[in-house]
Amino acid sequence: MDTKSFATLASFTDLMLDAICVVDSEGYFVFIGAACERIFGYKPDEMVGRNMIEFVAPEDRARTLQAANSIMAGKPMPHFENRYVRKDGQIVHIMWSARWSEADRLRIAVARDITERKQAELMQAALYDISEAAHAVEDLPGLFCQIHQIIGKLLPALNFSVVLHDDKHQRLSFPYHVDQYDSNDPARRQSAIAAFCEEIIRSRQPRLLGANLPHAFPHDVHVLADAEAVSILGVPLDTQRGTIGALVLTSHIGGAHYTEREKELLQFVSTQIATAIERKRLYARLQHTAHHDMLTNLPNRGLLYDRLESALARAERQHGKLSLLFMDLNGFKQVNDQYGHGAGDLLLQEVARRLSEAVRHSDTVARIGGDEFVVLLESVHLQEHITSVVEKVRGAFDQSFNLDGHLVRVTPSIGIAHYPEHGDRAQQLLKHADNAMYAAKGAHRDGTRRKDM
Structure with a gap:
């Protein structure tokens, strides 16, 4: 083919709707067809000499470089897709058909605009x-x-x-x-x-x-x-x-x-x-x-059981300990009788708030019915820690409760159960703490007792 034929062929490529691109081993454009302006918004001389990765959308650069390495390793890619940023800042979707010429040390590719599809x-x-x-x-x-x-x-x-x-x-x-x-x-x-x-x-x-x-x-x-x-x-x-x-x-x-x-x-x-x-x-x-309990927004009985079962499984795996505080409110019935159930509801909500503030964020305070609350304490190893928590819980009742202008005092009766001393199942521990609470109520009317059974 003579020189004139080559020149004619080059002019034909400029008529193509797809852009012919030639990139060297370092990723720099060395030739690009006239169609690049329609696709990328740049004239050919604005792209030649610049690294192709500069024009690729940032999200697609890593996989584009991986694809380029695969092509240079001898693996042609007839349908590789990525996104380029046009000169006007818009995103264009490109499908590439590319292969590597080892003799020329060049990557030859054809770019087709597939944005609409x-x-x-x-x-x-x-x-x-x-x-x-x-x-x-x-x-x-x-x-x-x-x-x-x-x-x-x-x-x-x-x-x-x-x-x-x-x-x-x-x-x-x-x-x-x-x-x-x-x-x-x-x-x-x-x-x-x-x-x-x-x-x-x-x-x-x-x-x-x-x-x-x-x-x-x-x-x-x-x-x-x-x-x-x-x-x-x-x-x-x-x-x-x-x-x-x-x-x-x-x-x-x-x-x-x-x-x-x-x-x-x-x-x-x-x-x-x-x-x-x-x-x-x-x-x-x-x-x-x-x-959750609708009135206090505390975990209810079902969620307490789920958390207690999970805590027991962790304690068994890690050879740890946990404790339960089971309590009810002395004087709650009198509040309901004297001021009505609305006041009783306010009291339960305030008790829930004070109990939640008295324990760690990782502990669970649950209302399981009526005026009965349970506190689940995980990762407590010393009796002094339990005593400290109990004192904080009792301290939450030191101040009177203001129920729409009515100042009332209530106190808790608290029963305590420990894992593994008092059982290794949820029901065993709850029953033990419940019995201890009733024993404390009967013995002191306002007490805290760990019932050893």
Whole structure:
């Protein structure tokens, strides 16, 4: 083939809709076809001489380098897919057909823009994955983590926040928040994101801010721009009951510029995400109700048994000890008779609060019925520790209880059981502590007794 034929062939490649790319062993573009401007937004001379990894979306760089190493090791890849950041900051999905020329020490590849098809596929997959996650994950933190991963397949989401709105207390919470710049000034950054979300929740409208947009960063979110944020995208989480929060994506220098297209994508899946969050929150409330006393919000008898069984298993494995305090309230019936059951309920709630404050966070305070409470103490090895806890529990009753203006005094009768001295099963220990409590009540009317049986 003569020189003229080569020149003609080169002009033909410039007519191709796909871009021919040639990369050296260090990853630098040495040639790229004219179609690159349509696909990547750059002219060929703007890409030649630069490393290809600079143009790859940050989330895809690691696996892109792995693929490049495999190709240079002699394994052709006809269908490798990744994402590039266009010159205008938009994300483009590319399918590569690439192989290595050992003789020339060059990687030759053809790039095809598959953005439209890929986004349609990803949107359907995202809806399915969100629905699956709502049923499969055990709790809300697990769901938020899954949602982050799902969104990350749909659009760049290195920095992702789930912000929920507490309508009762009119405040925002950040149950899930990942941001690479948080180490700089996390309090200020979260405050700025909160201000951003308040507007989204109030208006129930998505919001897109960017350094390349007019009036890009209002004063209340300018701290995000100071941290090199180039684009911030937020959408409301709408349900039939109203807006429960917002999803926020933040892109920094070197990342994508979110556009109306990304806003539409995120908004498209946000309703499904809001439904999944509501479903998981309802499940959590039902689980809590099933295992907690409605009046005091303490663990109920069923949850106490579960925790006691788990504690016994741990104590057996670790050759440890645990103790139970079983108590009821002397004078509770008189409060009910004199002031009514409403006052009795207030008394039980205040007792629950004081008992919870008297023990460690790792201990369990449960109400198992009427005026009966049980305290499960784990990892207590010395009698002095038990005595100290009992004194704190008794001290919780030193001050009078104010029940809607009525000052009343009640005292506890306490029975104690220890593992393994008084049994190695939950029912044995509870029965022992119960008997000890009744013995203390009968002997002292206001006592504490460990019943050795």
